[in-house]
Amino acid sequence: MMVLRRKIGEAIRINDDIRIVIQDIQGGHSVRFAIDAPANVAVHRLEVYSIIEQENRAANQGDALTWLKGGK
Amino acid sequence: MGQVMESKEVAEQQEFIFPQGLAGFGDAHRFGFIYEGKGDMICMQSLDTPEAAFILTPWDEQRLGAKPELSAEQKGCLHLTDDAKQDCPIMWMLVLNPFADREWVTANVRAPIALHVNAGRGIQCIRHDASLALRYRWMPQPSTV
Numbered sequence: 001m002m003v004l005r006r007k008i009g010e011a012i013r014i015n016d017d018i019r020i021v022i023q024d025i026q027g028g029h030s031v032r033f034a035i036d037a038p039a040n041v042a043v044h045r046l047e048v049y050s051i052i053e054q055e056n057r058a059a060n061q062g063d064a065l066t067w068l069k070g071g072k
Numbered sequence: 073m074g075q076v077m078e079s080k081e082v083a084e085q086q087e088f089i090f091p092q093g094l095a096g097f098g099d100a101h102r103f104g105f106i107y108e109g110k111g112d113m114i115c116m117q118s119l120d121t122p123e124a125a126f127i128l129t130p131w132d133e134q135r136l137g138a139k140p141e142l143s144a145e146q147k148g149c150l151h152l153t154d155d156a157k158q159d160c161p162i163m164w165m166l167v168l169n170p171f172a173d174r175e176w177v178t179a180n181v182r183a184p185i186a187l188h189v190n191a192g193r194g195i196q197c198i199r200h201d202a203s204l205a206l207r208y209r210w211m212p213q214p215s216t217v
Contacts, residue, residue, distance in 0.1 A: 042093075052096075052182065052196070056126075059127075062170070064125040068108040
Protein backbone atom coordinates (compact mmCIF):
# COMPACT_ATOMS: atom_id res chain seq x y z
CA MET A 1 0.00 0.00 0.00
CA MET A 2 1.29 3.43 -0.90
CA VAL A 3 1.59 5.96 1.93
CA LEU A 4 1.83 9.70 1.19
CA ARG A 5 2.25 12.63 3.56
CA ARG A 6 0.04 15.64 2.74
CA LYS A 7 -0.85 18.92 4.45
CA ILE A 8 -4.21 20.70 4.55
CA GLY A 9 -5.00 22.09 1.10
CA GLU A 10 -2.64 19.70 -0.64
CA ALA A 11 -3.94 17.05 -3.00
CA ILE A 12 -3.40 13.58 -4.36
CA ARG A 13 -4.02 12.78 -8.00
CA ILE A 14 -5.01 9.27 -9.09
CA ASN A 15 -4.78 8.77 -12.84
CA ASP A 16 -5.91 11.73 -14.90
CA ASP A 17 -9.31 12.14 -13.41
CA ILE A 18 -9.38 11.58 -9.66
CA ARG A 19 -8.29 14.31 -7.26
CA ILE A 20 -8.37 14.07 -3.47
CA VAL A 21 -7.81 17.23 -1.45
CA ILE A 22 -7.14 17.24 2.29
CA GLN A 23 -9.58 19.81 3.66
CA ASP A 24 -9.23 19.55 7.39
CA ILE A 25 -7.63 17.56 10.18
CA GLN A 26 -9.48 17.53 13.47
CA GLY A 27 -7.90 16.54 16.74
CA GLY A 28 -5.13 14.63 15.04
CA HIS A 29 -7.39 11.65 14.35
CA SER A 30 -10.05 12.73 11.87
CA VAL A 31 -9.32 13.82 8.32
CA ARG A 32 -11.76 15.51 5.96
CA PHE A 33 -11.27 14.90 2.21
CA ALA A 34 -12.78 16.44 -0.87
CA ILE A 35 -12.89 13.93 -3.71
CA ASP A 36 -13.31 14.87 -7.33
CA ALA A 37 -13.93 11.81 -9.51
CA PRO A 38 -15.80 10.93 -12.72
CA ALA A 39 -19.43 9.85 -12.42
CA ASN A 40 -18.58 6.23 -13.16
CA VAL A 41 -16.32 6.00 -10.11
CA ALA A 42 -18.15 4.96 -6.95
CA VAL A 43 -16.85 6.68 -3.82
CA HIS A 44 -18.09 5.44 -0.45
CA ARG A 45 -16.99 5.01 3.12
CA LEU A 46 -15.45 1.56 3.26
CA GLU A 47 -17.55 0.26 6.15
CA VAL A 48 -20.81 1.32 4.45
CA TYR A 49 -19.75 -0.11 1.09
CA SER A 50 -18.77 -3.41 2.74
CA ILE A 51 -22.21 -3.81 4.31
CA ILE A 52 -23.95 -3.28 0.96
CA GLU A 53 -21.49 -5.56 -0.81
CA GLN A 54 -22.26 -8.28 1.72
CA GLU A 55 -26.00 -7.82 1.34
CA ASN A 56 -25.79 -7.86 -2.46
CA ARG A 57 -23.91 -11.15 -2.26
CA ALA A 58 -26.50 -12.53 0.16
CA ALA A 59 -29.30 -11.53 -2.24
CA ASN A 60 -27.37 -13.31 -4.97
CA GLN A 61 -26.58 -16.54 -3.12
CA GLY A 62 -29.47 -18.40 -4.74
CA ASP A 63 -30.83 -18.50 -8.27
CA ALA A 64 -33.06 -15.43 -8.56
CA LEU A 65 -34.78 -16.58 -11.72
CA THR A 66 -35.52 -20.04 -10.35
CA TRP A 67 -36.94 -18.47 -7.20
CA LEU A 68 -39.15 -16.18 -9.27
CA LYS A 69 -40.40 -19.18 -11.23
CA GLY A 70 -41.51 -20.73 -7.97
CA GLY A 71 -38.55 -22.96 -7.20
CA LYS A 72 -35.98 -22.55 -4.44
CA MET B 73 -43.35 -7.79 -23.55
CA GLY B 74 -42.58 -5.69 -20.55
CA GLN B 75 -43.46 -5.22 -16.96
CA VAL B 76 -45.38 -2.14 -15.96
CA MET B 77 -43.88 -0.56 -12.87
CA GLU B 78 -45.32 2.69 -11.61
CA SER B 79 -46.24 4.56 -14.76
CA LYS B 80 -43.21 3.48 -16.72
CA GLU B 81 -42.41 0.28 -18.48
CA VAL B 82 -39.15 -1.57 -18.74
CA ALA B 83 -38.94 -3.56 -21.93
CA GLU B 84 -37.31 -6.95 -21.46
CA GLN B 85 -35.03 -6.32 -24.39
CA GLN B 86 -33.86 -3.00 -23.00
CA GLU B 87 -30.30 -2.98 -21.74
CA PHE B 88 -29.31 -0.82 -18.79
CA ILE B 89 -25.81 0.43 -18.19
CA PHE B 90 -24.63 0.64 -14.57
CA PRO B 91 -21.42 2.67 -14.92
CA GLN B 92 -20.41 1.91 -11.31
CA GLY B 93 -21.52 -1.71 -11.33
CA LEU B 94 -23.09 -2.94 -8.10
CA ALA B 95 -21.31 -3.26 -4.75
CA GLY B 96 -19.56 -6.62 -4.85
CA PHE B 97 -20.19 -6.91 -8.58
CA GLY B 98 -18.02 -4.13 -9.92
CA ASP B 99 -17.58 -5.80 -13.31
CA ALA B 100 -21.30 -6.07 -13.92
CA HIS B 101 -22.12 -2.98 -15.94
CA ARG B 102 -24.80 -4.19 -18.37
CA PHE B 103 -28.11 -5.56 -17.13
CA GLY B 104 -31.26 -6.85 -18.75
CA PHE B 105 -34.66 -7.56 -17.20
CA ILE B 106 -36.66 -10.77 -17.21
CA TYR B 107 -40.29 -10.79 -16.09
CA GLU B 108 -41.70 -14.12 -14.97
CA GLY B 109 -45.28 -13.04 -14.33
CA LYS B 110 -44.78 -12.69 -10.57
CA GLY B 111 -46.68 -9.54 -9.59
CA ASP B 112 -44.41 -6.55 -9.48
CA MET B 113 -41.18 -8.51 -9.09
CA ILE B 114 -38.67 -8.64 -11.90
CA CYS B 115 -35.28 -10.29 -12.35
CA MET B 116 -32.36 -8.00 -13.16
CA GLN B 117 -29.75 -10.14 -14.87
CA SER B 118 -26.18 -9.08 -15.54
CA LEU B 119 -25.15 -9.47 -19.16
CA ASP B 120 -21.47 -9.37 -18.17
CA THR B 121 -21.43 -11.60 -15.09
CA PRO B 122 -23.94 -14.45 -15.52
CA GLU B 123 -24.05 -15.30 -11.80
CA ALA B 124 -25.15 -11.77 -10.93
CA ALA B 125 -28.95 -11.72 -10.92
CA PHE B 126 -31.21 -9.86 -8.54
CA ILE B 127 -34.92 -9.68 -7.86
CA LEU B 128 -36.24 -6.13 -7.86
CA THR B 129 -39.53 -4.58 -6.88
CA PRO B 130 -40.69 -0.97 -7.07
CA TRP B 131 -40.22 1.44 -4.18
CA ASP B 132 -43.48 1.67 -2.23
CA GLU B 133 -44.09 5.20 -0.95
CA GLN B 134 -46.96 4.09 1.27
CA ARG B 135 -44.67 1.80 3.23
CA LEU B 136 -41.33 3.54 2.94
CA GLY B 137 -42.16 7.20 2.50
CA ALA B 138 -40.81 9.46 -0.19
CA LYS B 139 -38.31 8.19 -2.70
CA PRO B 140 -34.68 9.09 -2.03
CA GLU B 141 -33.08 12.19 -3.49
CA LEU B 142 -30.27 11.85 -5.99
CA SER B 143 -26.99 13.69 -5.45
CA ALA B 144 -25.48 15.74 -8.26
CA GLU B 145 -22.93 12.97 -8.82
CA GLN B 146 -25.64 10.33 -9.04
CA LYS B 147 -27.62 12.46 -11.48
CA GLY B 148 -24.51 12.80 -13.60
CA CYS B 149 -24.00 9.04 -13.57
CA LEU B 150 -27.59 8.56 -14.74
CA HIS B 151 -27.25 11.23 -17.44
CA LEU B 152 -30.12 13.05 -15.75
CA THR B 153 -30.23 16.76 -16.37
CA ASP B 154 -32.50 19.07 -14.41
CA ASP B 155 -34.26 19.99 -17.65
CA ALA B 156 -35.07 16.37 -18.38
CA LYS B 157 -36.17 15.56 -14.84
CA GLN B 158 -39.86 16.18 -15.43
CA ASP B 159 -40.10 14.18 -18.62
CA CYS B 160 -37.80 11.39 -17.55
CA PRO B 161 -38.67 10.34 -14.03
CA ILE B 162 -36.43 8.00 -12.19
CA MET B 163 -37.79 4.56 -11.41
CA TRP B 164 -36.78 3.53 -7.90
CA MET B 165 -36.44 -0.18 -7.23
CA LEU B 166 -35.53 -2.27 -4.19
CA VAL B 167 -33.25 -5.30 -4.25
CA LEU B 168 -35.12 -8.20 -2.67
CA ASN B 169 -33.38 -10.96 -0.77
CA PRO B 170 -35.44 -14.16 -0.72
CA PHE B 171 -32.53 -16.29 0.52
CA ALA B 172 -31.60 -14.84 3.91
CA ASP B 173 -34.73 -15.53 5.92
CA ARG B 174 -36.94 -18.61 5.89
CA GLU B 175 -40.11 -16.69 6.63
CA TRP B 176 -39.57 -13.35 4.97
CA VAL B 177 -38.42 -11.95 1.69
CA THR B 178 -36.45 -8.88 2.71
CA ALA B 179 -35.78 -5.62 0.88
CA ASN B 180 -32.62 -3.53 1.01
CA VAL B 181 -33.89 -0.03 1.75
CA ARG B 182 -30.37 1.22 2.35
CA ALA B 183 -29.21 0.69 -1.23
CA PRO B 184 -32.08 1.02 -3.71
CA ILE B 185 -31.63 1.01 -7.46
CA ALA B 186 -32.40 4.11 -9.50
CA LEU B 187 -33.21 3.54 -13.17
CA HIS B 188 -33.31 6.30 -15.74
CA VAL B 189 -35.44 4.45 -18.23
CA ASN B 190 -35.13 6.84 -21.15
CA ALA B 191 -31.35 6.93 -20.89
CA GLY B 192 -30.99 3.21 -20.16
CA ARG B 193 -28.77 3.89 -17.17
CA GLY B 194 -28.88 2.71 -13.59
CA ILE B 195 -27.10 3.12 -10.28
CA GLN B 196 -27.27 1.52 -6.87
CA CYS B 197 -27.66 4.42 -4.45
CA ILE B 198 -25.86 3.58 -1.24
CA ARG B 199 -27.32 5.67 1.58
CA HIS B 200 -25.26 6.48 4.63
CA ASP B 201 -28.10 6.59 7.15
CA ALA B 202 -27.42 3.57 9.36
CA SER B 203 -31.03 3.51 10.56
CA LEU B 204 -32.26 2.42 7.11
CA ALA B 205 -33.01 -1.27 6.96
CA LEU B 206 -30.75 -3.65 5.08
CA ARG B 207 -33.35 -6.36 5.51
CA TYR B 208 -36.76 -4.76 5.66
CA ARG B 209 -39.45 -7.44 5.95
CA TRP B 210 -41.06 -6.94 2.57
CA MET B 211 -43.38 -9.92 2.27
CA PRO B 212 -43.75 -13.42 3.68
CA GLN B 213 -41.98 -16.18 1.79
CA PRO B 214 -44.49 -17.55 -0.74
CA SER B 215 -44.07 -21.03 0.73
CA THR B 216 -45.24 -19.81 4.17
CA VAL B 217 -48.41 -18.11 2.91
